[in-house]
Amino acid sequence: MNTLGVYGGTFNPIHHGHLALARGLRNTFALPEVRLIPTGEPPHRPPPQVPAAQRFAWVRDALAGEAGLIADDIELRRSGYSYTIDTLTQLQRERPDALLVWLIGADSLAQLPTWRDWRQLLELGHLVVAARPDTDLASLPAEIAVEFARRRLEAKPDALTKGKLSVLPSPLLPFSSTELRARLACGEDISAQSPVARAIMDSGLYRNHA
Numbered sequence: 612m613n614t615l616g617v618y619g620g621t622f623n624p625i626h627h628g629h630l631a632l633a634r635g636l637r638n639t640f641a642l643p644e645v646r647l648i649p650t651g652e653p654p655h656r657p658p659p660q661v662p663a664a665q666r667f668a669w670v671r672d673a674l675a676g677e678a679g680l681i682a683d684d685i686e687l688r689r690s691g692y693s694y695t696i697d698t699l700t701q702l703q704r705e706r707p708d709a710l711l712v713w714l715i716g717a718d719s720l721a722q723l724p725t726w727r728d729w730r731q732l733l734e735l736g737h738l739v740v741a742a743r744p745d746t747d748l749a750s751l752p753a754e755i756a757v758e759f760a761r762r763r764l765e766a767k768p769d770a771l772t773k774g775k776l777s778v779l780p781s782p783l784l785p786f787s788s789t790e791l792r793a794r795l796a797c798g799e800d801i802s803a804q805s806p807v808a809r810a811i812m813d814s815g816l817y818r819n820h821a
Contacts, residue, residue, distance in 0.1 A: 612710060612768075612771060613706075613708050613709045613710065614640070614642050614643070614709060614710045614711075614712050614771060615642070615644055615646065615702065615706055615709040615710070615711055615712065616633075616636050616637060616640070616642040616644060616645030616646065616712045616713075616714070617645070617646050617648065617698075617699065617702060617711055617712065617713040617714065617736070618632065618633050618636060618645055618646065618647050618648065618713070618714045619647075619648040619649075619650060619686070619693075619695065619698065619713075619715075620647075620648075620649070620650060621649065621650045621653060621656075621659050621666065621788070622647070622649045622650075622666050622669070622670050622788070623659040623661060623666060623788050623792070624661070624666065624669055624788060624791060624792070624795075624805060624807075624811050624817070625666070625669050625670050625673050625805060625806075625807065626786065626787075626788060626791055626801075626804045626805040627784070627804060627805060627806065628782070628784040628786070628787070629647070629673075630673065630674075630677070630680075630806065631781070631782055631784070632714065632741055632779075632781055633645050633647055633677075633680050634677075634680070635741075635779055635780075635781060636712070636714050636739060636779060637679050637680065639766055639767070639768075639779055640712055640739070640766070640767070640768050640771060641768040642679065642712060643679055644679050644681060645679060645680050645681070646681050646682075646683040646685075646702075647670050647674065647680060647681070647682050647683065648683045648684075648685055648686055648698065649663055649666045649667045649670055649682075649684070649686065649687070650663070650686055650693045651663045651686035651687050651689060651692075651693040652691065652692050652693055653692070653693060654692040654693065654694060654727070655722070655725065655726075660816070660817070661814075661816045661817070663686070663687050664687060665814070665816065667682060667684050667687055669807045669810060669811060670682045672806075672807050672810065673805070673806045673807045685698060685701060685702065686698055694726075694727045695713075695726060695727075695732060696726075696727050696728045696731060696732050696735075699711055699713060699732065699735045699736060700735070703735065703736075710736060710737060710771055710772075710773060711735060711736030711737070712736060712737045712739060712771060713735075713736050713737075713738060713739065714739045714740075714741060714779070715738065715739075715740060715741070716740070716741050717740055717741065717742045717743070717746040717748065720740050720751065720755060720759070721751055721752060721755065723755055724752065724754055724755065730758075733758060733762065733774060733776070734773065734774050735773075736773055737771045737772055737773060737774075737775055737776065737777070738762075738775075738776035738777075739766070739776065739777050739778075739779050740776060740777070740778050740779065741779050741781040742778050742779070742780060742781060743781050743782070744780070748778070759776065762774065762775045762776045763775070763776055763777065763778070764776070764777050765777065766778060766779055766780075786804050791804055791805065791817075792817050795811065795812065795817035795818065796817055796818060796819055798818065800812070
């Protein structure tokens, strides 16, 4: 089966947790390629204080030497809000023979009804939900819980099917992008948290911004 992994997010900034998820997606489903796609202009939150082009450059540099993990600027090349439905539709046009295997966090799954054309989104590929050990998937909103129950398949390569979903266990890391931004705002060292920490710190772009 021809497959294409898709992992979008603000990556504000990118850190080792993002790479762990991308590797987990690649390895669990035997994907030859996973595209990491920095959000251009997010529709559900204020725009990041760091320009999309810079966040993309850090993602690209962080993936150097990572087999099958590729930075994609597809959302930077479009104007206006970066809706997932538009991104997946464009990727499918570019790769009509590929099954899109797209990754979101469990927190995003709970908010999915607020996304544009969310039911159509579920039909565009195989959705993978990254769930940490402390995630309570039993408490999903009712309309998502129904879809989750009827679409769920085991997380393995031969289960990949358009319109279905799987849960990818993810590590409970002791930090997040939010925490990294807070530390950077105070001028603290994040060398242990990101593969491109030195470039992020030297940029000064997060100083005095939590």
